[in-house]
Amino acid sequence: xxxxxxxxxxxxxxxxxxxxxxxxxxxxxxxxxxxxxxxxxxxxxxxxxxxxxxxxxxxxxxxxxxxxxxxxxxxxxxxxxxxxxxxxxxxxxxxxxxxxxxxxxxxxxxxxxxxxxxxxxxxxxxxxxxxxxxxxxxxxxxxxxxxxxxxxxxxxxxxxxxxxxxxxxxxxxxxxxxxxxxxxxxxxxxxxxxxxxxxxxxxxxxxxxxxxxxxxxxxxxxxxxxxxxxxxxxxxxxxxxxxxxxxxxxxxxxxxxxxxxxxxxxxxxxxxxxxxxxxxxxxxxxxxxxxxxxxxxxxxxxxxxxxxxxxxxxxxxxxxxxxxxxxxxxxxxx
Amino acid sequence: xxxxxxxxxxxxxxxxxxxxxxxxxxxxxxxxxxxxxxxxxxxxxxxxxxxxxxxxxxxxxxxxxxxxxxxxxxxxxxxxxxxxxxxxxxxxxxxxxxxxxxxxxxxxxxxxxxxxxxxxxxxxxxxxxxxxxxxxxxxxxxxxxxxxxxxxxxxxxxxxxxxxxxxxxxxxxxxxxxxxxxxxxxxxxxxxxxxxxxxxxxxxxxxxxxxxxxxxxxxxxxxxxxxxxxxxxxxxxxxxxxxxxxxxxxxxxxxxxxxxxxxxxxxxxxxxxxxxxxxxxxxxxxxxxxxxxxxxxxxxxxxxxxxxxxxxxxxxxxxxxxxxx
Numbered sequence: 001x002x003x004x005x006x007x008x009x010x011x012x013x014x015x016x017x018x019x020x021x022x023x024x025x026x027x028x029x030x031x032x033x034x035x036x037x038x039x040x041x042x043x044x045x046x047x048x049x050x051x052x053x054x055x056x057x058x059x060x061x062x063x064x065x066x067x068x069x070x071x072x073x074x075x076x077x078x079x080x081x082x083x084x085x086x087x088x089x090x091x092x093x094x095x096x097x098x099x100x101x102x103x104x105x106x107x108x109x110x111x112x113x114x115x116x117x118x119x120x121x122x123x124x125x126x127x128x129x130x131x132x133x134x135x136x137x138x139x140x141x142x143x144x145x146x147x148x149x150x151x152x153x154x155x156x157x158x159x160x161x162x163x164x165x166x167x168x169x170x171x172x173x174x175x176x177x178x179x180x181x182x183x184x185x186x187x188x189x190x191x192x193x194x195x196x197x198x199x200x201x202x203x204x205x206x207x208x209x210x211x212x213x214x215x216x217x218x219x220x221x222x223x224x225x226x227x228x229x230x231x232x233x234x235x236x237x238x239x240x241x242x243x244x245x246x247x248x249x250x251x252x253x254x255x256x257x258x259x260x261x262x263x264x265x266x267x268x269x270x271x272x273x274x275x276x277x278x279x280x281x282x283x284x285x286x287x288x289x290x291x292x293x294x295x296x297x298x299x300x301x302x303x304x305x306x307x308x309x310x311x312x313x314x315x316x317x318x319x320x321x322x323x324x325x326x327x328x329x330x331x332x333x334x
Numbered sequence: 335x336x337x338x339x340x341x342x343x344x345x346x347x348x349x350x351x352x353x354x355x356x357x358x359x360x361x362x363x364x365x366x367x368x369x370x371x372x373x374x375x376x377x378x379x380x381x382x383x384x385x386x387x388x389x390x391x392x393x394x395x396x397x398x399x400x401x402x403x404x405x406x407x408x409x410x411x412x413x414x415x416x417x418x419x420x421x422x423x424x425x426x427x428x429x430x431x432x433x434x435x436x437x438x439x440x441x442x443x444x445x446x447x448x449x450x451x452x453x454x455x456x457x458x459x460x461x462x463x464x465x466x467x468x469x470x471x472x473x474x475x476x477x478x479x480x481x482x483x484x485x486x487x488x489x490x491x492x493x494x495x496x497x498x499x500x501x502x503x504x505x506x507x508x509x510x511x512x513x514x515x516x517x518x519x520x521x522x523x524x525x526x527x528x529x530x531x532x533x534x535x536x537x538x539x540x541x542x543x544x545x546x547x548x549x550x551x552x553x554x555x556x557x558x559x560x561x562x563x564x565x566x567x568x569x570x571x572x573x574x575x576x577x578x579x580x581x582x583x584x585x586x587x588x589x590x591x592x593x594x595x596x597x598x599x600x601x602x603x604x605x606x607x608x609x610x611x612x613x614x615x616x617x618x619x620x621x622x623x624x625x626x627x628x629x630x631x632x633x634x635x636x637x638x639x640x641x642x643x644x645x646x647x648x649x650x651x652x653x654x655x656x657x658x659x
Contacts (some may be wrong), residue, residue: 070406105439114438121405122438126429132395133430136402137411143359143384144409162422166395173390328440329474331498 004284006222009098011229013222015290017062021083021221022281022291023299029278030303031088034311035095039256043315044095047324048111050076052249053183055277057153057217058083060181060228060246064151067125069232070141072121072134072152075111076183080153082125085118087309099320106320128154128161131180135167138178138235149235151179151228152197156190159202168243172209175240179231180206182243183218186252190263206243218246219277221284249275338517339574341510343484344449345373347491348411350521353382358495361614362396362413362449370415371451371510382600393419397426397448401434404446409495413598415451417504418464418631423633429501432475444499447494451504452480453545453594456642459634465544465595465626470502471604477501477526478572482547484515486569489524506594513548519587527570529578535564538588538657541579541605545569546592546644561602579605580613587618590656594644597625609627619659624652 008018032049039047050057057079064071066085073080079092090102094113097106103114103122115120121137123130133153141148158164159182171178182202186193199205206213212234216223223248231242249272253260260269285291338346352358361373366388368375377386389396395415400410415626420427427448435443454463460608471478481487487505494501532547533554538561540550547567556564566582570573583589589609591602600622609621624644626632632642 026588101439102441107439112437114441116438116441122434122442124429124433124437126425129398129425129430132398132426133402133405135395136404137406138402139399140403140406140408162392163394163398163425166390167393167398170388170392170395172398219415219428321404329436331435331443331445331476 004222006226011226014223018285018290019295021058021062023303024079024083024185025054025281027088027303027306028054028082030060030307031078031091031310036252036256038095038311042186047095048075048109048254049252050078050183052185052251052277053218054079055221055281056137056224056246056248059221059224060151060244061224063228063232064149067118070119070121070134070137070150072123072137072150073113074123074127074130074158076155077113077153078111079120080116081113081115081120081133084117084120086113088306089313090115092310092314093317094101096314097319098228098314098317099324100261100317105324106310109257128158128163129293130154130317131163131167134178135171135176138171138176139174142174142177147161147236148176149179149232151181151232153181153183155188155195156182156184156186156193156202157191159205160196161301167272168205168209168241171241172211175238177235177238178241179235180243181228182245183248184245187250187254189254189258192260202245203243211241211243212262213230213243215245215247216246219275219280221281240311248277252277254300335516335518336362337514338484339511340484340487340505340513341371341373343488343517344505345375345515345615346492347488348373349377351492351495352377352385355494357407357409358411359385359387359403359408360411360413361389361400363389363391363415364386365413370508373413373449382472383655385619386570394426396429396585397423400446401426401431405442411449411495412643414448415452416462417450417466418461418468420450427470427476427500427502428473432473435499436475443498444500445498447491447503448500448561449503449505451507452504453508454632454639455508455545457634457639458528458632460631463632465593467502467504467571468595468600471601474574475499477570478504480504480506480543481569482506482509482544483513484517486524486530487596488517489522490526490569492649493523493526496523501510501526504544509546509548519642526576527573529569529575530567531578531582532565532567533563533565535562535586537562537586538590538653539564539586540568540592541566541568542592543571543601544594546594549644549646550649552593553653557650557653561653563653572575574604574608576612579608583609584616585614587616588659589617590652591621591623592644592649592652593625595625596628597623598628600625619656622652622656624649
């Protein structure tokens with residue numbers, strides 16, 4: 001059970017903010033559940049979601065100024081992109097590879113988010129490649145004296161890639177306005193953290209690049225919010241980068257093509273479910289008297305309706321024209 | 335018009351672009367002190383440390399951060415000190431820069447240039463001599479340019495910087511100081527994707543690029559009494575100027591492709607395929623290729639290096655062989 005230590009008021013969060021966060025968390029989980037069902041029904045060839053990461057994702061993205069700050073997500077970040085402004089319809093269009101998918105027009109696998117207007121940068125499947133992009137985006141903003149910041153998300157597996165080290169090193173040298181947000185769920189597909197690194201915390205890496213690193217409980221919305229807010233403020237005020245490690249659970253297999261029972265014990269999988277951040281967030285809100293049964297019911301109904309609407313909308317939405325496949329390779333040919 | 339070397343023309347073109355457009359910035363290793371080939375000499379004093387940026391020894395970062403800067407409104411010129419060192423950045427170039435526009439359905443793009451000195455003949459051995467252009471010419475989403483003269487280098491570099499897509503710009507380092515030519519004072523741009531017939535001929539076409547253009551011209555001149563050789567400088571390797579290739583070969587009926595890059599999987603294979611598919615009826619001899627042997631890279635010892643690299647004598651022998659058909 002997560003123990004929330006921070007006080008919402010001290011962080012500048014209203015009751016309404018917390019309810020909004022909770023709503024995004026529930027929405028993210030419900031969309032994921034629908035995506036897995038559609039996959040198992042054979043209506044979506046592939047699904048990859050961030051069940052267990054939602055509280056960390058939503059609470060951190062809640063500190064972003066949408067459309068002003070740059071957000072560089074990876075494929076588990078449904079909670080991030082929903083918080084920054086993508087809609088359930090946007091995500092379902094991506095799942096079903098429809099023409100109107102704003103991330104890629106149905107070109108990429110699902111959850112490879114992108115949205116130019118919201119400054120959500122298109123991502124790929126190779127991990128950590130987005131980290132140097134975030135660094136370059138922050139460099140450009142700094143050169144022009146702009147006050148936006150960049151936040152880049154990645155998993156624990158990505159911290160083993162050269163691009164992670166090269167990106168953090170350069171950001172440290174130039175004190176760039178960038179926040180590195182690691183969602184450490186302890187697994188890179190099947191490879192556990194202890195085979196990924198010989199240190200206890202990803203955040204320790206920051207010392208090697210000359211800026212602060214913090215580890216927070218990714219199930220604690222206020223701890224994540226506080227750390228992200230502080231890091232983005234540091235970035236905006238020219239104090240340089242921060243590495244945040246949010247420790248989370250991966251409640252689902254890596255993707256719809258993975259079976260985590262092959263490499264995780266039943267006990268561990270069950271223990272993970274007990275650490276599910278969604279009911280914990282709910283319990284916290286109830287304990288603080290911020291969420292009534294009525295409000296909860298309302299949120300659940302609203303979410304169910306949005307998920308149904310998004311599914312119907314995406315299913316009825318057309319596929320891209322086949323010949324679209326050979327367009328937009330270069331800028332000069334339309 | 336001023337007479338300049340290739341490296342002077344490149345430096346001036348880059349300088350003019352940085353003066354013209356404040357979105358242009360240079361990042362790479364040793365660029366602040368002017369670069370190992372002096373391509374950015376004096377830039378730091380004029381443009382300041384924000385637009386001329388020494389990076390750590392991190393090629394993937396150089397390209398990856400340039401992609402980010404391009405996404406955020408800049409026109410970065412990323413310098414890879416030697417083309418031989420570009421391989422750590424392969425993922426960023428191929429998985430990211432090349433695919434950004436396509437994968438975002440046109441919502442994002444990477445207007446950026448990656449400059450890399452390439453080629454042998456300067457006692458550079460395995461890791462300062464490589465020709466890596468074919469690796470990138472295979473990748474849709476990238477443009478690949480390989481100029482041979484000061485005039486082309488300046489005009490194409492400006493075009494590359496103004497282009498809305500990622501451009502790999504391979505400069506044959508042996509041309510840097512060896513090749514001189516006239517460069518106009520006024521601003522001009524040469525179109526990417528256009529070849530140039532640098533010598534008119536009627537018996538045989540040579541399709542080539544980079545330093546080899548000059549070696550081919552020398553060979554053609556030496557054989558001028560025996561055979562009339564046309565030399566086409568491809569200039570851009572992706573996209574290839576199919577029309578220019580076909581027009582020349584349809585005229586002469588014979589095609590010899592010459593490149594310093596090794597033979598197998600080189601640009602020559604693609605040029606040969608274009609000719610075979612679209613100019614078959616015009617041929618009166620086999621499409622031939624002259625290239626570096628398939629060894630990993632140019633070795634250091636002078637006789638080994640000379641054995642591998644092109645020279646006018648080898649090219650003349652290939653011309654004679656093909657002309658005999």
